[in-house]
Amino acid sequence: MSDQINKQTLSEEDYLRKHLESIENKNASNEPSFQQPKINVQVDNSRTADLQYFAFDVREFPCGIFYPAGSTIQVRPAQVKEIQAYSMVDDNNFYDIVEKMNDMLAACVRIKYLDGSMGSYLDIKDPDRFYLIFLIRELTFQQGTALTTTTTCTCSSELSIELKRENFKKYDLPEKIAKYFDPQSLSFRFSVKSGKTFNLAPPTIGLQKSFTDYIVKENNEKKKQNLSFLKIIPFLLYDRNSITIEGIKAKLLEYEKMDDISFQFLNSAVNKMTFGIEKLKKNCSVCGLEVHTDMIFPDGPSALFVVHDAFEQFIEE
Numbered sequence: 162m163s164d165q166i167n168k169q170t171l172s173e174e175d176y177l178r179k180h181l182e183s184i185e186n187k188n189a190s191n192e193p194s195f196q197q198p199k200i201n202v203q204v205d206n207s208r209t210a211d212l213q214y215f216a217f218d219v220r221e222f223p224c225g226i227f228y229p230a231g232s233t234i235q236v237r238p239a240q241v242k243e244i245q246a247y248s249m250v251d252d253n254n255f256y257d258i259v260e261k262m263n264d265m266l267a268a269c270v271r272i273k274y275l276d277g278s279m280g281s282y283l284d285i286k287d288p289d290r291f292y293l294i295f296l297i298r299e300l301t302f303q304q305g306t307a308l309t310t311t312t313t314c315t316c317s318s319e320l321s322i323e324l325k326r327e328n329f330k331k332y333d334l335p336e337k338i339a340k341y342f343d344p345q346s347l348s349f350r351f352s353v354k355s356g357k358t359f360n361l362a363p364p365t366i367g368l369q370k371s372f373t374d375y376i377v378k379e380n381n382e383k384k385k386q387n388l389s390f391l392k393i394i395p396f397l398l399y400d401r402n403s404i405t406i407e408g409i410k411a412k413l414l415e416y417e418k419m420d421d422i423s424f425q426f427l428n429s430a431v432n433k434m435t436f437g438i439e440k441l442k443k444n445c446s447v448c449g450l451e452v453h454t455d456m457i458f459p460d461g462p463s464a465l466f467v468v469h470d471a472f473e474q475f476i477e478e
C-alpha cells in the first residue's frame with residue numbers, strides 16, 4: 162500500500178475540490194459555529210424492520226444546516242457483497258476511491274424528508290461523504306474492529322484515537338459567512354456591491370458525480386480544464402443533484418463571461434466554505450487536555466471495510 166496515500170490528510174473537502182487543491186496547493190482555514198434550525202425530530206435509532214436502516218438526524222452531520230429541517234439520513238450496515246466490491250479499491254487512484262465510496266453510499270444511504278418522501282445518496286451533501294463512510298463502517302463492525310491512529314499529547318503521553326463519530330471534530334462555519342445563511346434556500350445569500358446576488362452552498366454528491374463524468378470525458382479528449390470553474394460552479398448549483406454535460410458546457414460559457422467583481426467575490430466566498438471532518442479529537446487520559454490530530458486513513462481507503470488482522474483473528478488454532 163502506498164505510504165503517500167496512507168498519510169494523506171482526510172480533510173473532508175469534497176473530492177473535486179481536493180483534487181483541484183492538489184493542483185492549486187490552496188490552504189483553507191476555518192473557525193466559528195453553526196446556526197442550527199430549532200426543530201424537534203423524531204429519530205428512531207433502533208433497527209427498523211426494512212433492510213436494517215438506522216435513522217440519524219441531519220443535524221448530526223457536518224453539512225446538517227443545508228438539509229431541509231426535519232429530514233433524517235437513513236443508513237444501514239454494509240453487506241458482504243458491498244464490502245467485497247469496496248475492498249478492491251485502488252488506493253492510488255483518487256477517482257476509483259470516489260467511485261467505490263459512491264457505490265457504498267448508493268447501497269447503504271438514503272434521506273427521508275419531513276413530508277415522507279425519500280431521496281438517494283445523490284441528494285447528500287458532498288462534504289458529508291467521509292462522515293457517512295465512517296458511519297457505515299461503525300454500523301457494519303459493531304463488535305469493535307477499531308480503526309485507530311496515534312498521536313502524542315503536550316504532556317508527552319501517547320494517545321490512541323479511534324476513527325469514529327464521537328472523536329470527529331467538524332469544521333465550524335466561519336463567522337464571516339454564518340450571518341448570510343438563508344434557511345429558506347438552505348444556502349448563503351450574498352448581495353454584492355455590483356448589485357448582483359449569489360446563493361452558495363456545498364454541492365450534492367450527485368452534482369459532483371456529474372462534474373466527475375465531465376472531467377473524465379474532457380481528460381480523455383485531452384482538453385484543458387478550467388480549474389477555477391470546476392472549483393466555484395458546483396457551489397452555485399447546490400440545489401440540484403445532477404447536470405448534463407451540455408448543461409456544464411453552457412455554465413462554462415457563462416462563467417467565462419463573468420465580470421471581474423463577481424469572479425473575485427465568488428472565488429473568495431468559496432475559499433471560506435470548507436465543511437466536513439476537520440480533525441480527530443480526544444481528551445488525554447493522563448492530563449485531561451483535548452488533543453487534536455489530522456484525519457487520516459490509517460491503512461489507506463481500501464482498509465476501511467477490511468478486518469486488519471482477520472487471519473490471526475479467525476484462524477482456528
Ligand SMILES: [Zn+2]
Pocket residue numbers: 314315316317318445446447448449450
Ligand atoms: Zn496529556
